[in-house]
Amino acid sequence: MKLHYPNGKKYIPAVKSISPSVKKQSYSNRGMTLEEDINITNQYYLELGKAVIHKKPTPVQIVKVDYPKRSAAVIKEAYFKQASTTDYNGVYKGKYIDFEAKETKHGTSFPLNNFHDHQIKHMRSVCDQNGICFVIIRFSTTDEIFYLEAEKLFLFWDRMIEGGRKSITKDELKQSAHPIALGFQARIDYIRVIDYLYSFN
């Protein structure tokens, strides 16, 4: 029997060999990007009726479209636009959820240039509206994942604006963010952190 993820993707067994080192990390990353892991998580939340969170489509500036007879319109020229908001949003128990996910290959710090000015501005607006706003940061080399509340990200961002360091050290993240362990179905179970941080039903 072939196993598939809820999104139709083929299930790839975590343990391909029985060498101890591989076994130890059986829940760890299977070569998936952070985006893929979060999409699988969101799909799982959706099917479970736990939350409705989607990734927004990539913003594209369409310049030229062909309309061939008897077939679908073809976009012949378009350009990637910079996103003016975050990538993910949706609803959990009536509350507005909004986040951005970024991974870095750096070992000991997370560079703040992963975010844009207007994304930070958007996150501030969301916080002002009492939305639940955060970023998910993954260190891809060590597979460490953090949930950092937007309000805390702003502190690091403002420190940079005021001339301070242009990154968040991993030690700072360990102190101010919440680690997320890789899970199986809810690969990156960020709602557990939301449940921990906010009390509502």
Add this chain to the structure above:
Amino acid sequence: MKLHYPNGKKYIPAVKSISPSVKKQSYSNRGMTLEEDINITNQYYLELGKAVIHKKPTPVQIVKVDYPKRSAAVIKEAYFKQASTTDYNGVYKGKYIDFEAKETKHGTSFPLNNFHDHQIKHMRSVCDQNGICFVIIRFSTTDEIFYLEAEKLFLFWDRMIEGGRKSITKDELKQSAHPIALGFQARIDYIRVIDYLYSFN
């Protein structure tokens, strides 16, 4: 002095002639699409700090991208994808807001084929999560605008699925939906309806 909308669009005076018929409809549609009116409204809400609502980018399936030297990547082949969610979402006072906007040239009824199966499915999921979900319907010939709660849309949708009529009559909308008068800055002030329907602070 040139006047501009908050989004930088040029202000076009409503009254170009002083004939009584034109004067009478000075707040009415100035040849703008429903999407443009809603975008202006959302921009106004954003600048006022009243709500953070954005239109999602058009979903596009990107097939071929060129990366010319020293210039931006060019998408050379892409196709429009059917949206799996609604077009607009965001946050108002911590609450999740989700809606779709459609206009019709029909005079007396609104055809339900303006919505897709999976959009209805998405709206049901949002309602299950206690999100605030609705559709904005405009009759473009008469400039009548209605706010129809998703829960009521489902009744008309299910009637169609069970073999009933494939549209909502304007009379039905007048009974079950909330009219929105065209305004000036908040062109389509749907938050007034939200405030009327829900009591939260």
